[in-house]
Amino acid sequence: MQGSKSLHVSQICCATLWCLLSSGIIFGFAALKPILISEGIYSEFCLNPESNQIDTIIKSAICSAQDLKLNFIFTASAGITNMMALPVGWILDTYGPRITGIIGSFFLTLGALLFIFHATFVTFIDPYISGYIMLSVGGxxxxxxxxxxxxxxxRRSGSVLALLTGAFDSSSALFLGYRVFYQKVNPSFNLSKFFTLYLIVPLFIFICQVTIMPHESYKTCGNVAKITVEGLDESGHLVEGDDGSMLVPDPNERELLIAQLEDDEQREPSQFHRESGIPLGRRKSVLETYVETKLEEKSGGIFGVLHGYSVIDQLKTPWFYLLLIFAIISMIRINYFIATIRSQEEYLLGDELLASKINEIFDLALPIGGVLSIPFIGVLLDHVKTFNVLKLLSCMSVIIAVLGLIPNSFFLNLIGILVLVIFRPFYYTVISDYATKVFGFETFGTVYGLLICISGICNMGQSLLDQLTHTKFDMNPTPVNLGLLLITIFSSGALLIYINIQLKKQNRSVNLNDEALEPLSDPHTD
Structure with a gap:
C-alpha cells in the first residue's frame, strides 16, 4: 500500500512538473514577443520595397504589418488551444490518459522542431506560426x-486539481524566464538553442507516460467534477477514506443518513444502476439527495437547474447560449490584451519606457496572479451564491474595459492589468463551476468542452480587431476597447437578467408549493 501511495505521489508530482513547463506556455507570448522582434522574425515586412532596405522614415508604418503578423501567432494559437478542449476530451474518454499524454508530447516535439529548424522549413511553411500552433495543441x-x-x-481531489491548475497558470512564466536570460545574461541564446533545450520536456512526458502514469483513467472528468463539488463518487456514496464529517457536520444526522444509505443498498441494489451498468439511470442515494439539496441552497437555486436533461436540450436553453456569448467576449478581451499589451500601452501612455515597464509587470503578474488567486477563488465559490459570483465576474470585466480606455495614467492602467490577471483564472473557474452546477456531471465534459471550443473558434476574430487598430484607427486601441466594453455590458447584463428572472420564478413556484402543502386551519382555533 505504501508503495502504491508513493507511486501516486510521483504521478502527481510529474504531472504538475510537465504542466508547469508545457500546458499553457503559449499565454506567455507577451514575454516572448520582444525576443521574436530581436531575432528579426518577420523583419522582412519592414523593408522598403524600392530600396529593399529598412527605411527609418516609413519603418513604423510598414512595421505595423510585422506587428500584425507577430500578433497573429498568438491569436491563432490561443484560438486553437481552446478549440482542442472538445476533441481532447473525447480522445481521453476513448483511449485513456496515456495515449492522450503521448499525443501531447508528440505535438510539443513537433512545435519545438519547427522553431529549431525554422530556416529549413521557411521555404514552404511558416515555421513560427506552425510551431506555436503545435505548442498550443500539445498543451x-x-x-x-x-x-x-x-x-x-x-478526499484531496480539490487540492490536486488546484495544484494542476496552478501549474497551468504558472506555465506562462517559462517564456518570461527565457526573456530575462536572453536580455540580461546571454543574447546569443536564440530561439533554436532554447527549443533544443526544450525538447527535454516532451521527452520527459513520453517517458513518464510509458512508465509510471496510469493507462486507464481513474475517473471521467464528470466523475472528478462530482467528487470535487459534492464530495461523493459517481454512485452517490462517500469516497474511500471519507467519514462524511465535512458533508454532514451533525454526527446524529450523519449516522442516520449513512445507515439509510446502507439499508437502501442492501434492500434495492438494482435501483442504483441500469442493467447496462451506466449510472445515469440510477436512483439518487439519500446522502446524495441531502448534499445536493444543501448545494442548491448554497448556490441560490442554480444548482441542479438542468440536471438530467439531454445535452441537446441543455444547449437550446438561454442558460447555455447567453453564457456562451459572455464567455466569447471575455476570452477575446483576455487574449486580445495579451497579444497587444505593448502597443496599447505605448498609445495610451505616450511613453515607450512606461509601456515597457507595464509589459514587464504584466509578464510577471500573469503567472503569479493566477496562482495566488486560486485559494481565494475557491473560498468565494464555496461561500457566495453563484448568481452573486457571476455579478462580481461581470463587474470585473467592465472595470477592466473602462480602465483600458483611460489615457496618460500609469497607475490606472496598472490597476487594470492587475485586475485582468486575477480575472483570467476567475473567469475559467467560474465558467467551469457554472457548467457543473447548471448542466450536471453527466454532461459536464461535453457542454464545457463545446463552450470553450466555440469560444476558441470565435477568438480568431481577434485578428480582425487587431487589424482595425493598426490600419483604420492608426494604432488607437480605444475604439476597439470601447466596442468590447459595450458588448460586455450587453452580454453580461442579458445573462444576469435571465438568471435573475428564472430564480424569481423558481422561488415563486417553491413558495406556492409550500403554501399548498400547509394544512387547513381549524376554524375552532381561530
Missing part, C-alpha cells in the same frame, strides 16, 4: 490528461 493534451489524477486521493 491541452498533456493538461487535460492529468485531470483524472484528482481521484488518486479522493
Amino acid at each position: 491541452p493534451f498533456v493538461f487535460i490528461s492529468c485531470f483524472q489524477l484528482a481521484n488518486i486521493f479522493p
